[in-house]
Amino acid sequence: MSTIQPISEEHPDVALVERVRAGDLSAYDTLVRKYERQLFRIAQHITQNREDAEDVMQDAFLKAYEKLDQFQGNSKFYTWLVRIAVNESLMRLRKRRTGKLVSMDEDLKTEEGSVPRDFADWAPNPEQNYNQSELADILKKTIQGLPQGFRTVFVLRDVDQLSTEETAEALGLSVPAVKSRLLRARLQLRERLSRYFKRKTPETSQAQASAKENGPQGNEPRVNGVEA
Amino acid sequence: MTCTEFLTILDDVIDESIASETRAEIEVHLRKCGHCEVVLDTTRKTIEIFRCHEIYELPIDVSERLHVAIMAKCSKAK
Numbered sequence: 491m492s493t494i495q496p497i498s499e500e501h502p503d504v505a506l507v508e509r510v511r512a513g514d515l516s517a518y519d520t521l522v523r524k525y526e527r528q529l530f531r532i533a534q535h536i537t538q539n540r541e542d543a544e545d546v547m548q549d550a551f552l553k554a555y556e557k558l559d560q561f562q563g564n565s566k567f568y569t570w571l572v573r574i575a576v577n578e579s580l581m582r583l584r585k586r587r588t589g590k591l592v593s594m595d596e597d598l599k600t601e602e603g604s605v606p607r608d609f610a611d612w613a614p615n616p617e618q619n620y621n622q623s624e625l626a627d628i629l630k631k632t633i634q635g636l637p638q639g640f641r642t643v644f645v646l647r648d649v650d651q652l653s654t655e656e657t658a659e660a661l662g663l664s665v666p667a668v669k670s671r672l673l674r675a676r677l678q679l680r681e682r683l684s685r686y687f688k689r690k691t692p693e694t695s696q697a698q699a700s701a702k703e704n705g706p707q708g709n710e711p712r713v714n715g716v717e718a
Numbered sequence: 719m720t721c722t723e724f725l726t727i728l729d730d731v732i733d734e735s736i737a738s739e740t741r742a743e744i745e746v747h748l749r750k751c752g753h754c755e756v757v758l759d760t761t762r763k764t765i766e767i768f769r770c771h772e773i774y775e776l777p778i779d780v781s782e783r784l785h786v787a788i789m790a791k792c793s794k795a796k
């Protein structure tokens with residue numbers, strides 16, 4: 491996916507949005523196809539629940555369609571869409587927690603991993619030491635352990651490759667807040683992945699074999715008690 | 719440059735938004751500090767791994783079902 495466009499050129503979504511406003515539903519079909527995977531991914535990362543993510547994706551696209559007249563064009567259509575999906579995801583979480591307030595700020599007290607502790611170098615192409623399903627499990631467990639406010643910033647900035655400003659806009663955060671959360675998210679993920687990816691010595695080989703059999707031990711937090 | 723100073727600009731180093739004069743300082747620090755070099759390399763690798771591996775796949779049949787449902791709702795909405 492490419493979200494970076496030369497400033498001088500009009501983003502292709504602008505013309506599609508104009509066509510939708512003029513009543514062309516097929517143009518909206520194009521926008522949905524273009525962004526459905528990203529929206530699903532964001533919703534899944536926030537809700538940590540597949541069914542909720544599917545519902546959020548549908549609701550967000552419907553809401554965006556209904557409110558298209560409110561889209562000013564000051565931001566990219568995708569950033570505006572992500573903001574709707576984030577709000578829908580948080581509402582869905584709130585429902586699951588029977589009305590308890592849910593925000594992007596919760597669970598941010600942890601300082602874990604903000605200062606690097608593991609300085610072992612990683613093996614070359616360390617992900618190749620695991621099959622696809624093992625790797626997916628490791629990445630899921632690793633990112634699910636992050637506080638939601640860090641996880642979402644990381645996904646938008648580093649996976650979706652939105653700019654810092656776009657991420658701030660999509661999440662209703664300040665630019666300094668996005669930067670601070672991104673640094674901590676990156677460091678915490680690095681620290682957690684290091685358990686699996688560090689260069690093997692005879693001792694770590696044994697420990698990794700045991701980890702592969704038993705899964706990560708110790709302080710791997712569960713998020714909301716919900717498995718993805 | 720100290721390790722703490724390096725850590726505060728780690729994101730800018732990764733995102734390559736560092737002024738050229740600071741870049742020289744960083745290079746000097748990284749030549750001396752193996753720990754910071756590892757942190758930089760492995761943080762870059764962390765991002766690359768998450769970017770290259772989709773952990774929440776949307777299978778084509780599910781995507782198609784959701785797509786049809788979205789467009790059906792939209793066609794009724796206006």
